[in-house]
Amino acid sequence: MSDQRQTVLLVEDNPGDARLIRESLTDLSGNMFDLETADRLATALLRLGAGGIDAILLDLALPDSKGGETFKRAKAQAPTVPIIVLTGLGDETLALKMVQDGAQDYLMKIGLNGSTLSRAIRYAIEREKSEQKIRGFNEELEGRVQERTSELEAINQELEAFSDSVSHDLRGPLHVIDGFSTMLDETFGPVLGPTGKKYLQHIHKGVQEMAGIIEGLLNLSRLGRRELKKHPTRLDEIVESVIADIKIETQSRQIIWKVGALPLVDCDQGLMRQVLVNLIGNSVKYTSRREVAEIEIGETTIGDERAIFVRDNGAGFDMKCADKLFGAFQRLHREEEFEGTGIGLATVRRIVQRHGGRIWAEAESDKGATFYFTLGSGKPSLAATEAKPS
Ligand SMILES: Nc1ncnc2c1ncn2[C@@H]1O[C@H](COP(=O)(O)OP(=O)(O)OP(=O)(O)O)[C@@H](O)[C@H]1O
Ligand SMILES: [Mg+2]
Structure with missing residues (x-):
């Protein structure tokens, strides 16, 4: 954990609670926090927009915003700053929901003391850092997967196009073989005799088979590009x-x-x-x-x-x-x-x-x-x- 001083923004409209939190943190031996305060969400959002805040202690019930909405707007303004939600008695369910939505932690205002606060803030900052690292890795991984996928898709398309054009080009000579062997049969059938006729039949069968293969290949190569209906x-x-x-x-x-x-x-x-x-x-x-x-x-x-x-x-x-x-x-x-x-x-x-x-x-x-x-x-x-x- 770094031993730099951390700037914490306390968003709290109740002056008594705000004082208590300030004193709890100031009383700590080796206090490492600079505390700034905002008693409205609008003020807090402005301060967050200016940057330099390492963690937020957020009361959800403010004069200009209430409940989940308070958290959502603070998070949107500073997505990478860890938020610790401050709750009153009976607000635990809501606080838990905020944790599910991305808050790093929640603390009950009642019974709050300096060491609990300090531990929660430092822990939230470190956890946010780890999560950012993981998000970075995931994004990098995702990027690499996408890169590889596009490479493979391009190779696949190239292969399909190749097989498509080869099959297509084979059709021409095949038609020539088919056409001339039919003409040979029609024009010279009588002089060819049974052996010659048998050879022609073999040619015809071979041509049919090859036509079938070409059709199959063309069909296969076009499947990749055909839009699914x-x-x-x-x-x-x-x-x-x-x-x-x-x-x-x-x-x-x-x-x-x-x-x-x-x-x-x-x-x-x-x-x-x-x-x-x-x-x-x-x-x-x-x-x-x-x-x-x-x-x-x-x-x-x-x-x-x-x-x-x-x-x-x-x-x-x-x-x-x-x-x-x-x-x-x-x-x-x-x-x-x-x-x-x-x-x-x-x-x-x-x-x-x-x-x-x-x-x-x-x-x-x-x-x-x-x-x-x-x-x-x-x-x-x-x-x-x-x-x-x-
Ligand atoms: N039901 C099956 N029972 C046994 N072997 C099978 C069966 N289906 C496929 N095969 C085996 O798998 C191979 C590939 O099947 P595939 O359908 O691709 O080709 P094919 O039937 O030989 O020719 P075609 O392209 O005319 O379908 C077959 O040659 C055969 O050896
Ligand atoms: Mg088959």
């Missing part, structure tokens, strides 16, 4: 429509669908559909070798979070590879086993993250997989449907 959205309706589309394409398969209660969430409806199309689509794809596939979609509680899950009894995967799942072009199964480009889950993760949520999976090889995701602040607010196994 959030609305309260019924997840059960999206799931129902996704399943209806899938049922048309999987008529030859036996799939047991279990759809539990799903909430109303605040999200971008189009993007949420992409999430569910990908997750449910994966469940359908990776159960294609099961005689009877079981796919369950519902909501559950994980810790203190509500999460949506999509579970299946399909091929699953080894959890050792789980960290790779959500990277672009990362596939845990061979193309001969299950077709795909490996862009679906990268897209899903980006969408979930943009909603402030997170996604993860649990699985076991050959025993099925469950994908969970949360939506950050758009917490499920209402269970919109009842469980309805179908």
